Amino acid sequence: MSVYDEILVKKSQEGDYLSFEELVKRYESKIYNLAYRIMGNKEDASDVLQETFLQAFRKLSSFKGKAKFSTWLYRIAVNICLMKKRKKKKMEIVSLDLPILTKKEDEIKRELRDDWSRSPLATLEHEEVKKTLSQAIDLLPEEYRTVFLLRGLNGLSNQEVAKVLGISLAAVKSRLHRARLFLRDKLSQYFREYGSRA
């Protein structure tokens, strides 16, 4: 936990509400962005933001400082997001296994013909690439997207993501890697199609 967070948490636990407001100020944007990317809309992101800080405020007395405050807070936010998503999906049949996301190695190798990495079009200034990538991120199954977002958007380390999600470090690495391979594959598909159009 950063020293400043630690001081603010301690003061908040002693009843200094201004310190809690300072914690809110420090993490409001990060939590909102995370919720927005997981939930996919501003209304749900706003609800998650409010619910996260409400739960944090109510549970703060039981926070012992064993983990970073940010890790604890992200965990609350992710749990709220996942609960909301589950509620929305409750009529669907959900598999307990992680979906198979990436192709087998020999299949990947067969498709490796073009190196688009240095193409002048492989930039976000090219709107279609930006759109393809954003859509591909949205297509990631929830388990992968959450890891991907916590690592990328919130800049957490693999170890921190493991703590937030309560999963092993190996699982974090594996999901992050599969997510990246999936996105790479979607971009490769785009460039193949773009090449055939040109």
Added chain:
Amino acid sequence: MMDFKKLCKLLSDYFDEELESDICAEIDELVSEDFGCKVLFNTLNRTIELCEELEEEIEVPEEVHIRLYEFLKIEMRKK
């Protein structure tokens, strides 16, 4: 011995600098010798870079910010 299958499993760790230097050297060697490996290496690297560039932060809308603070103030008064 490094091969395409191993490379497929290790590349993210390579880009996250989480591999031992001898394994990195094996990857570098394979990538310099094999076209398919090089394509995978370059395109995955570019994908990660593009993802990082995409991660622009959205601002919390003013009304959401105000509502959050009002809500927390009410909650704090209850204590």
